[in-house]
Amino acid sequence: MRPDMAYSYKFLLVKEIGDGVFNVQLNRPEKRNAINLEIWDEIGDVFSKLDTDCNCRAVILSGNGKAFSSGIEVQSLAEGLTTFEEDDVARKGRQILRFANRMERSFTMIEKCCKPVIAAMHTYCLGIAMDISTACTIRYCTKDTEFSVKEVALGLASDMGVLNRLPKIVGNHSWIYEAALTGRHFRANEALQQGLVSRVFDSYDDLMAAAKETAKVIATNSPVAVQGVKIVLNYARDHPVDDSLRYVALWNMSQGQTNDIAESAVALMTKGPKPIYAKL
Numbered sequence: 001m002r003p004d005m006a007y008s009y010k011f012l013l014v015k016e017i018g019d020g021v022f023n024v025q026l027n028r029p030e031k032r033n034a035i036n037l038e039i040w041d042e043i044g045d046v047f048s049k050l051d052t053d054c055n056c057r058a059v060i061l062s063g064n065g066k067a068f069s070s071g072i073e074v075q076s077l078a079e080g081l082t083t084f085e086e087d088d089v090a091r092k093g094r095q096i097l098r099f100a101n102r103m104e105r106s107f108t109m110i111e112k113c114c115k116p117v118i119a120a121m122h123t124y125c126l127g128i129a130m131d132i133s134t135a136c137t138i139r140y141c142t143k144d145t146e147f148s149v150k151e152v153a154l155g156l157a158s159d160m161g162v163l164n165r166l167p168k169i170v171g172n173h174s175w176i177y178e179a180a181l182t183g184r185h186f187r188a189n190e191a192l193q194q195g196l197v198s199r200v201f202d203s204y205d206d207l208m209a210a211a212k213e214t215a216k217v218i219a220t221n222s223p224v225a226v227q228g229v230k231i232v233l234n235y236a237r238d239h240p241v242d243d244s245l246r247y248v249a250l251w252n253m254s255q256g257q258t259n260d261i262a263e264s265a266v267a268l269m270t271k272g273p274k275p276i277y278a279k280l
């Protein structure tokens, strides 16, 4: 870990677990990792640091204790809404807008972080935890995980990303509307069937072992290529093909000049070991 990078948080446990892989754990186990305002800000902070930490090549986001996350801390939702003290509707509205933008930015940092982020989810992924997981790059879960786009049960349309990102992840819009309009809980097999997660595991240990294995493989690839893939796929998701072809061509004007390509080609042609790629 870089000495100038402090990963010390009240509600997050951040560990470098070897080979350039970092594990960020939501760490309020006694509250099933309910998301309060502090942890919310900490998530934005940690992913903005990992974005530029050249020792970090891949990240696993998981939950400490019995659950990935039970969603928003219900008390802080109620408290949050009473902290806007302006009487004037316009001014109060702007306060709420600034607050919402700050909160959105935190989860968006997971998506913008150029290192791939694997969500390793177990037992519960409810409400705001769905907003978090849909900002991740890869999603795995245990077979006993329950999911819910639960905001509707609290009387609101989520503005923290799940309604915006879910349609980019899952192709079945009838299913998305149904899940978000009812807030019903659904299980891992349904999440897999709909493409919300890509793999389901029998146990927490199997989940974490697989997440580490995938992260490790990613971390042994060229960081120029890995970060380029994430950035270009994010761009391609949100733009027409012509635009994203232009984007990747411009990207590779510099990134395609990397020595990593020649090193990789030599290793492939000589059936030699994978090169140890320089940090980025």
Ligand SMILES: CC/C=C\C=C\CC(=O)SCCNC(=O)CCNC(=O)[C@H](O)C(C)(C)COP(=O)(O)OP(=O)(O)OC[C@H]1O[C@@H](n2cnc3c(N)ncnc32)[C@H](O)[C@@H]1OP(=O)(O)O
Binding pocket: 030, 031, 032, 034, 035, 066, 067, 070, 071, 072, 073, 074, 075, 077, 124, 126, 127, 128, 129, 150, 151, 154, 158, 159, 160
């Ligand atoms: C700007 C606003 C934008 C977004 C809004 C998002 C909305 C959401 O996120 S909706 C989702 C809200 N979450 C829930 O409704 C889940 C509530 N929790 C539960 O249903 C259960 O705790 C459980 C997740 C099913 C787990 O059950 P179990 O394993 O039996 O644990 P418990 O004994 O219930 O919980 C232990 C302990 O944690 C506290 N806790 C759990 N979840 C939350 C939570 N979301 N908020 C606050 N506190 C929570 C629970 O009260 C217990 O506390 P004790 O002090 O030990 O009693």
